[in-house]
Amino acid sequence: METVTLTLKTTPTLMLEAEAISPDGLAGKTPDQIRALPVYMGRETYTLGEYFDVSGSPGSTAAETKVVVKGDLSRVKYLGSKMSAGEMVIEGNADMYVGAWMSGGRLTVKGSVDDFAGTGMKGGELLIEGNAGNYLGSAYRGDWRGMQGGLIRVKGNAGSDTGYFMNGGTIIVEGNVDVHVGTHAEGGTIVIKGNAKSRLGGQMVEGTIILLGTVDVMMPGFKYVGDEEVDVDGQKFLMSAYIGDLGERHRKRKGATIYGRLLIRKPAPADIAASREARLARAREAKKARFIAPEETASA
């Protein structure tokens, strides 16, 4: 495998759209041809060479190419989008649409990414060592075909609307997520190792959401159906299983109705006692406050 390294020279004033930067876009090209590739900013077209130093050279096909991108790429969009094979490493933060529509290969981001990473992803692996923005592994605006396959792993947190219109593949968020997870999903698996806020699986038709942490507010359309043991990254957890979203249409397979599944880790008995104690303490405080408050208001 041959390696080509692109180093950002100056941070662009506006957002730079660099969909050419991927193993597929660079494979088989000479460094000079790479420098001449178009990148877009606003309504203007520039060459890749105006913004990046190019060293090394790519392989003859995407599968034989490793692309390393260096510098502050937080204003560069579409890095690694539509890649089908090979390897790519982004050594910093990146802007929107990282690895969007990728169908194969391995894309690693050492920093954090902005929104729409892995949009419409069909295959391959996307590893984000920092945080992800909103709409991770989602559908393009208006589309009903979100992530179809492959794996996205985020070491940090993810924003809102993770797995919006997801149809397949796996998203693993090792940190926390914001609201709306797996909205409209019709397949795929979303694993959240940290905590979630609310609206898990809203209008979900099919697919699985696994939550190891806590959820602030459950969706009303989910029904508890029992406990089961689930394997996450090689560890086993006892989980409460829910089906939903019961307000949606659900198709049948072999006579049985298929639902979206929401699995939430059952706390250990000691945790249950502790959380019960904490809840009672909060309730006592609240009650006390209600009795004391009117007198204080009157004397004020």
Place this chain on the structure above:
Amino acid sequence: MAEILIKNGFVFDPVTGVKGDKKDIAIRDGKIVDSVSSSAKVYDASGKTVMAGAVEIHAHVAGPKVNEGRNYRPEDKLFVNRAAESKGTRTTGGFSIPTTFKTGYSYAKMGYTVVMEAAMPPLYARHVHEEIRDTPIVDEGAFPVFGNNWFVLEYLKNNEVENTAAYISWLLRASKGYAVKIVNPGGTEAWGWGLNCLSVNDPVPYFDITPAQIVKGLIEANEYLGLPHSIHIHANNLGNPGNFSTTLDTFRLAEGYRANNRFGREQTMHHTHVQFHAYGGDSWLNFESKAPEIMDYVNSHPNLTIDTGNVTLDETTTMTADGPFEHHLTELNHLKWANVDVELETAAGIVPYVYSPNVKVCAIQWAIGLELALLARDPMRCFITTDHPNAGPFTRYPRIIKWLMSKASRDERLNTFKHADKVISATNVGGMDREITFYEIAQMTRAGPAKALGLSAMYGGLAPGMDADVVVYDINPETSFSGEEIERAFSAASLVVKTGVPVVEDGRVINNGNKRTLWVDAKVNENAQVMRDVEEKFLKFYSVNLNNYEVQGHHYIPNPFAIEVDATQ
């Protein structure tokens, strides 16, 4: 003024009856002439095919429903936006619902010079005309919808044909419309009650009138006025298995009427996108083609013209004034649905649709569309459309022409469907050997639709005195050619001349032409009752007042072309 001579091409022109002879076409001052002086600009068309500009009789290309499609389907634009390809042209975008600019350029590149917008909601006629204005090159007209209009329902319930005609005359002028369009007569109004009219005898709630009465009354009013086009109908029960009997019932409504007009039009009914109306079976499981039954009737009834509505096997956006149908469709495919009610006039719905070659029903629909054209005995009465964008985008016409002209291409497609065996047994296309000729293509896309629209004096032919809309395709009809070569040639014309101005050369747009908006100015005797009804309805029901309704002035129609009709005697 400018003279052009297109030399030595193989000319196909049903108007002058030329079938592939080598001929020169002379143009002066925007018209076809017998000869030009030696200073004329000469184009060498030797080894190429020459036809008149093509005429689109039914497409949804301008107006609020098209624009809502653009709004709610950003994914339709994904990866297809293109920078302007030459000086003076604009950025283009969109696939099934292209921008207005792409609409104009794409039609022109395929050799189309006239396009009819198939359904204009009169209340939003201003929007329709603004989009028509922004669609370059092609001459356009728009058909206001009448089949669910409260005025029409009330007049026809009492058999008041003269009042209906006076109202049509007023509305054509107010909306700058071209013809009387009918969409799911009565059914769209019934949708306001959550109902539909699935046969020609289903009564419309409240109005207590049947689709049959609406259609017959509008034929009578249309012929009373002597409009250039006949009524243009999308019948009840579109898209349902077994609907061919409703279609035949609708055809029969036109029996006994005679075309009355001074434009050479012979039909009294144009039925559009018949593919969607030619289904047998009683469920999606035994869904089958009834194209032979439909075409038997069409072939033996010269008072009828049709267009096909060919399925192109693409991902597209369905949009129609048939509100209940679009609700039915979104329940079938679970994709996003837009719906609107247009006050006293009509409604509309939009749903994306994927015609997949792996789905049996889609493949059968594909076959039915082709069967209609292949079974047509008179190509002057059967026109090629995709009901753009409902059965597929109009940019696929070259592909449909390929399937019609080449049995090999057609069979290759048919035999590679996922459910080929089931498709072949539910249809007839596999056993059809006919290959449509260049001359028949010229009839189905030029002379035929021009005649049906009452525009045969201007468009669709190459006789001296007609508008100089001339197209040269880079294909030699005297050598053997593959289906792929047909598709390539019809996709990007070598030369397109529009009213005497070269607008496309070598498949590239070079000029924005001299676009006109066609509309029909029908004069009737003063009708105090209708005018009082109009004023009353605007006071009582409309959300706008009359002054904000009419389409007038340079802003909406910078280059109008009014076709005058006098029904005052």
